[in-house]
Amino acid sequence: xxxxxxxxxxxxxxxxxGELSPHALGVAMNLPTICLLLLVLAYPVAYAGYxxxxxxxxxxxxxxxxxxxxxxxxxxLFEDPLxxxxxxxxxxxxxxxxxxxxxxxxxxxxxxxRASLWTSRLARLLILIPYGVPPITNGLIWSFMYSFQxxxxxxxxxxLGLIDDPVNWAGNxxxxxxxxxxxxxxxxxxxxxxxxxxxxxxxxxxxxEAATVDGANAWQRFRAITLPLLxxxxxxxxxxxxxxxxxVFEEILAITQGGPGDATFVAAWYSYKLxxxxxxxxxMGAASAYVLAILVGLFAIAYxxxxxxxxx
Amino acid sequence: MEPRGLPRLLMHLGNGLVILFIxxxxxxxxxxxxxxxxxxxxxxxxxxxxxxxxxxxxxxxxQGQQRGRIFEQATxxxxxxKSFYRAFANSLVVALGVTMxxxxxxxxxxxxxxxxxxxxxxxxxxxNVVARFLPAIVLMIPLYVVVRSLGQLxxxxxxxxxxxxxxxxxxxxxLVPFFANIPVDLEDAARVDxxxxxQAFWRIVLPLSTSGLSACAVIMFIIxxxxxxxxxxLNSRPEFMTLPVIVASLVGDVHVFFNLLMAICLLSLLPTxxxxxxxxxxxxxxxxxxxxxx
Numbered sequence: 001x002x003x004x005x006x007x008x009x010x011x012x013x014x015x016x017x018g019e020l021s022p023h024a025l026g027v028a029m030n031l032p033t034i035c036l037l038l039l040v041l042a043y044p045v046a047y048a049g050y051x052x053x054x055x056x057x058x059x060x061x062x063x064x065x066x067x068x069x070x071x072x073x074x075x076x077l078f079e080d081p082l083x084x085x086x087x088x089x090x091x092x093x094x095x096x097x098x099x100x101x102x103x104x105x106x107x108x109x110x111x112x113x114r115a116s117l118w119t120s121r122l123a124r125l126l127i128l129i130p131y132g133v134p135p136i137t138n139g140l141i142w143s144f145m146y147s148f149q150x151x152x153x154x155x156x157x158x159x160l161g162l163i164d165d166p167v168n169w170a171g172n173x174x175x176x177x178x179x180x181x182x183x184x185x186x187x188x189x190x191x192x193x194x195x196x197x198x199x200x201x202x203x204x205x206x207x208x209e210a211a212t213v214d215g216a217n218a219w220q221r222f223r224a225i226t227l228p229l230l231x232x233x234x235x236x237x238x239x240x241x242x243x244x245x246x247x248v249f250e251e252i253l254a255i256t257q258g259g260p261g262d263a264t265f266v267a268a269w270y271s272y273k274l275x276x277x278x279x280x281x282x283x284m285g286a287a288s289a290y291v292l293a294i295l296v297g298l299f300a301i302a303y304x305x306x307x308x309x310x311x312x
Numbered sequence: 313m314e315p316r317g318l319p320r321l322l323m324h325l326g327n328g329l330v331i332l333f334i335x336x337x338x339x340x341x342x343x344x345x346x347x348x349x350x351x352x353x354x355x356x357x358x359x360x361x362x363x364x365x366x367x368x369x370x371x372x373x374x375q376g377q378q379r380g381r382i383f384e385q386a387t388x389x390x391x392x393x394k395s396f397y398r399a400f401a402n403s404l405v406v407a408l409g410v411t412m413x414x415x416x417x418x419x420x421x422x423x424x425x426x427x428x429x430x431x432x433x434x435x436x437x438x439x440n441v442v443a444r445f446l447p448a449i450v451l452m453i454p455l456y457v458v459v460r461s462l463g464q465l466x467x468x469x470x471x472x473x474x475x476x477x478x479x480x481x482x483x484x485x486x487l488v489p490f491f492a493n494i495p496v497d498l499e500d501a502a503r504v505d506x507x508x509x510x511q512a513f514w515r516i517v518l519p520l521s522t523s524g525l526s527a528c529a530v531i532m533f534i535i536x537x538x539x540x541x542x543x544x545x546l547n548s549r550p551e552f553m554t555l556p557v558i559v560a561s562l563v564g565d566v567h568v569f570f571n572l573l574m575a576i577c578l579l580s581l582l583p584t585x586x587x588x589x590x591x592x593x594x595x596x597x598x599x600x601x602x603x604x605x606x
Binding site: 019020022023025026029030032033034036037039040041043044045047048050051056061064107108111112114117119120122123126127128129130131132133134135136137138139140141142143144145147149150152154155156158159186191194195198233236237240243244246247249250253254257268271272275276282285286289290292293296297299300301 | 315320323324326327328330331333334335336337338339340341343344352353356357358359416417418420421423424428429430432433436439440441442443444445446447448449450451453454455456457458460461473474476477478480481484508509510534537538540541545555556559560562563564570573574577580581584585586587588589592595596599600603
């Protein structure tokens, strides 16, 4: 109880006014949230664990009986070369997206911070547009960009005279994953730029002026002032983007559907296909999603540790 | 410190590249949706078509009634394109419902985290932060089984409740810093004058946080407008599909060509892109609040 609380209590007697104790009020105000989180988050997570240990297909769904199958979902999962490939693709995709996005975001945020340039002000006005584009729409737009015969990218390159034959951006197994990554980066970059830009504006100008007086050049100022002060938000972006890119789904669905062949089969797509297309192996789908959740959960715990280090 | 000469030129160049990258897909969706299948296929090496047309939008917005010149001979139009208005209305109902519930429940919870100094409220907050990272697919598989066994597939309320549960942690994370920034003295003064804690929250904290609540509401609306996986898995009947589900259903339909696809893409991105443009300040505030403090 703080001094203010004590003063208030002393002035009018807490019980007499019928005010709830902080604990009771806290429970009352959190009741809707707790109920909903139990219903939509906690229970499904537990139930997914249950499903992942049982044989669940359409036939079992109809009968409502899920026989125990002795970890067979997991053993089959880890023996499936497609799952291993999906995990590998997911990791490549995530690493690529995170590294490129953080580097681009720092560079772009520094550019946008030059308020004296009219191009910077224009770019700052436009940078948030991709945030408004629905992920599935974004995927479909990029599938038009990449289309082998009719794509917009090839049209531009033809018009500029840069290519003589059309390039099959998303249809070539060697480039498909990168093509999806570019589409994904386009949609998610504004968030990273925005957060870094906000952090840049919080750095006092005097620091730079003092460093300049001391003879530091632009690179030295960046290394000694900007980067260390941006470090906390960069970590936030790293962890957030890693977790979300691990579960990339819409752009895969719209651009490649896991193809060509299985070049862009990622973890979330693997779980989705296994569960929701025939023969609907829901048990194994749940097992694969669980593995994904555990991988992402490790990042999440690291993130919370990082953020709440001071409080905890 | 103002850059001059070559550095200044390079910065303009960098900004130019950024603008080009941002605008390229937007230009593509515009140019693609404003031409016919004939020019798209016939002039496959030209950026700017020789003919422009609004027929793609006409056929979608009249639900296939007015086909216009370029669809005159078309015998097949996917049913989902014809149910555009229904999907738009469903998306609106879902997004508004989710926004109201997340902001309402989120504000109640965020206040307890920001003000009541309860150890378990802080745990709840940490659980929220972790929950934000759960991949949607993990929850959708069990939720599909549960919702199916309850006979609630193909309803809007199941989608609204599920999305609310998904987004509530993020809403709380966004709102906590806004509440924490309101001076405690104001509340204390009100309580000395006889307000209960809840009245202080209702009459002082909430009215003072309208910008935070708006920021949170805008972001919740945008994310729920964009959500695909939840309505895709829970609703398969056309009358309950949302706009992203309609868009997804056209993927792989060989009879729908890019001109019509880009038109429906443009229509589906317009509401939230306009929202982002008009309410940029709130989007920026909300995203920063939700990212920096946790």
